[in-house]
Amino acid sequence: MPEQQIIRLGHQPxxxxxxxxxxxxxxxxxxxxCFDSVQTDPYFGExxxxxxxxxxxxxxxxxxxxxxxIRSGELDCIVAGDLINQxxxxxxxxxxxxxxxxGVFGACSTMAESLLLAGILxxxxxxxxxxxxxxxxxxxxxxxxxxxxxxxxxxPPSAQWTCTASGAVVVSAxxxxxxxxxxxxxRIQDLGVTDANNMGTAMAPAAAxxxxxxxxxxxxxxxxxxAIVTGDLGHVGSPLLVDLLLKQGVDIAKVxxxxxAMMFDxxxxxxxxxxxxxxxxxxxxxxxxxxxxxKGEFRRILFAATGALLSAMSPQQGESIPxxxxxxxxxx
Amino acid sequence: MPEQQIIRLGHQPxxxxxxxxxxxxxxxxxxxxCFDSVQTDPYFGExxxxxxxxxxxxxxxxxxxxxxxIRSGELDCIVAGDLINQxxxxxxxxxxxxxxxxGVFGACSTMAESLLLAGILxxxxxxxxxxxxxxxxxxxxxxxxxxxxxxxxxxPPSAQWTCTASGAVVVSAxxxxxxxxxxxxxRIQDLGVTDANNMGTAMAPAAAxxxxxxxxxxxxxxxxxxAIVTGDLGHVGSPLLVDLLLKQGVDIAKVxxxxxAMMFDxxxxxxxxxxxxxxxxxxxxxxxxxxxxxKGEFRRILFAATGALLSAMSPQQGESIPxxxxxxxxxx
Numbered sequence: 001m002p003e004q005q006i007i008r009l010g011h012q013p014x015x016x017x018x019x020x021x022x023x024x025x026x027x028x029x030x031x032x033x034c035f036d037s038v039q040t041d042p043y044f045g046e047x048x049x050x051x052x053x054x055x056x057x058x059x060x061x062x063x064x065x066x067x068x069x070i071r072s073g074e075l076d077c078i079v080a081g082d083l084i085n086q087x088x089x090x091x092x093x094x095x096x097x098x099x100x101x102x103g104v105f106g107a108c109s110t111m112a113e114s115l116l117l118a119g120i121l122x123x124x125x126x127x128x129x130x131x132x133x134x135x136x137x138x139x140x141x142x143x144x145x146x147x148x149x150x151x152x153x154x155x156p157p158s159a160q161w162t163c164t165a166s167g168a169v170v171v172s173a174x175x176x177x178x179x180x181x182x183x184x185x186x187r188i189q190d191l192g193v194t195d196a197n198n199m200g201t202a203m204a205p206a207a208a209x210x211x212x213x214x215x216x217x218x219x220x221x222x223x224x225x226x227a228i229v230t231g232d233l234g235h236v237g238s239p240l241l242v243d244l245l246l247k248q249g250v251d252i253a254k255v256x257x258x259x260x261a262m263m264f265d266x267x268x269x270x271x272x273x274x275x276x277x278x279x280x281x282x283x284x285x286x287x288x289x290x291x292x293x294x295k296g297e298f299r300r301i302l303f304a305a306t307g308a309l310l311s312a313m314s315p316q317q318g319e320s321i322p323x324x325x326x327x328x329x330x331x332x
Numbered sequence: 333m334p335e336q337q338i339i340r341l342g343h344q345p346x347x348x349x350x351x352x353x354x355x356x357x358x359x360x361x362x363x364x365x366c367f368d369s370v371q372t373d374p375y376f377g378e379x380x381x382x383x384x385x386x387x388x389x390x391x392x393x394x395x396x397x398x399x400x401x402i403r404s405g406e407l408d409c410i411v412a413g414d415l416i417n418q419x420x421x422x423x424x425x426x427x428x429x430x431x432x433x434x435g436v437f438g439a440c441s442t443m444a445e446s447l448l449l450a451g452i453l454x455x456x457x458x459x460x461x462x463x464x465x466x467x468x469x470x471x472x473x474x475x476x477x478x479x480x481x482x483x484x485x486x487x488p489p490s491a492q493w494t495c496t497a498s499g500a501v502v503v504s505a506x507x508x509x510x511x512x513x514x515x516x517x518x519r520i521q522d523l524g525v526t527d528a529n530n531m532g533t534a535m536a537p538a539a540a541x542x543x544x545x546x547x548x549x550x551x552x553x554x555x556x557x558x559a560i561v562t563g564d565l566g567h568v569g570s571p572l573l574v575d576l577l578l579k580q581g582v583d584i585a586k587v588x589x590x591x592x593a594m595m596f597d598x599x600x601x602x603x604x605x606x607x608x609x610x611x612x613x614x615x616x617x618x619x620x621x622x623x624x625x626x627k628g629e630f631r632r633i634l635f636a637a638t639g640a641l642l643s644a645m646s647p648q649q650g651e652s653i654p655x656x657x658x659x660x661x662x663x664x
Contacts, residue, residue, distance in 0.1 A: 007458050008458075047649075048649050050645065050646070050649060051649065077517055081437065083418070084643070085417045085418070085643040085644065085645065086415070086417070086437065086439065086641065086642065086643040086646075087437045087641075088641065088642065088643045088645075088646050091520060091641035091654055091656075092641075092646070092651065092654065094520060095520040095522050095641075095654040096522075097519075097520070098519055099519065100516075100517035100518060100519050101517065101518065101519060101520050101656060102436070102438075102445065102449075102517055103436060103437040103438055103445070103641070103656075104434070104435060104436050104437065105413065105418065105419045105435040105436065105437045106434075106435055107418065113434065113435075117434075117449070120452065120453065120456060120458055121452065123456070124452060124455070124456030124457075124458070125456075126339050126340075126452055126456070184432075185409055185432035185433065185434055186432060186433065187430055187431065187432050187433060188423060188426060188427040188429070188433050190427050190428075309418065309419075309420065309423035309424075309427075309435070310418065310420065311416065311417040311418040311420045312417065313382065313417065313420075314382070314418075314420050314424070317379075317380050317382060317383065319424065322423055322424065322427040324423075324433060324435075
């Protein structure tokens, strides 16, 4: 067992600003009203899906800066990542920013990974202001991980729908806003799931491991939080997470929310097991949970985004799907 | 301009152990004698190139732990990355480790990015011991970024040769070993180079930006260092870096070393502009520079690995190649 299970952010860096932008389908879902902006053009004014995702991500960061009246030049670092090969959605989004840039890869757990690193960089006094940004786009993900869109392949009930969405958070060493109070770096969990259309099942054990370690180490209970938020387990993975933790004597059922399960009306929108993608939990964090903390409706939440660390090639080589879940505690 | 240009590691975390493993061609080059291990089997006992790279990376970390008499369970975190889609070489290498895992993507700058983050995590008291690991494999990179190996495509003189190599460093909050004394997070630089067979030219401006910012902010001069090491500019990018800095009034020619230019005997080994890949600078740092610091032959170096943040698809969409360079200062 590792010596230090959790990350303590003793200086409690602040979430100074945040923003979310989503695509049309996400805007038509039950969460549609909470995002800063819903864009009906899936190309976001660009020529390719990949350029569209970069535009979505850079627009979201720009909006977060604008909302907080922060100049881009005030940022000491941008921590960003996405699902696209070689994380180009993020690199191309940020290349003209002139801000120091750390690329991260945590698949759909990226919002939690980048936010945790932004917290560490500001808490430790290494930076004053750091942005944590992520995105996903339905069409870039489908092209890369599955089939050409025009092929019209059938999706099994356990499949999730990659969200066209982005979230951006600016973390600052000082200020009067929701605080990052702790975190937990995820451990890779791989229980042998090989079905790339069943990510929720592959990722649930990672979320269970991270949440359990955090609760144990902090001596807190599920009822100490207004919400324990996972990212993208969807309707298949969510009950599995609740069951896994119940077997360890921890009942999170009353406070558990999953961004993948929240994003769409699965019956009306034909999205099967729910939403997924780095931008799913990123946009719902920034559109729904951070405003609730800001307004004082929530006092304290755990945000544990989950990621499936596979490539399009790895299942073809007979590999199972490793999952990971990073966690950040956010207090009002 | 960002407020904080550099990262100061006031507690000076130690490099407790390190290891390097390379493939046969790298072992036959001028640096061959400095690596811990040269493996003649390009599959490293596995069935696919991708699994081979994962094995290479996990073996290298295991060797670093073994050399330092460190148990895997003593690690609080592994920071790792590679060039393969969705960074699967690293995720699959580390999935059975049970150690908290942060995936990063900095292309060939990954060794500097992961080492800098390991330094921050230990310097800030967030972790006791952190491993920074990276790898590349000629055959995984060729398959993914270029042509099938059996196609036998001709390589232009400016092309570099992706190294089959891995480096692993264990950073510890305390101890008696080379120290991490500072660092600099790179800014993305894109001067419009579109030729994916000329990465050195694409990356040189990023190295120049990072090195110049570090020297300026610390008030140091090139002659204060025994070596200013770049990763993978090769024979085309290296003179360009020297020129770019000379135009800013900084002459690094006498102390500049480039891992890409050092790895191969380009005339004998037909490697054209030199080596590249995350493992190139990773293995030469661990095989050549860290031992020199350990023995006291070098007092102080700057390690500025460089990365090209493109995908196989981005040049096809008419995109130029963004470069980045992260830097770590290491003292004996």
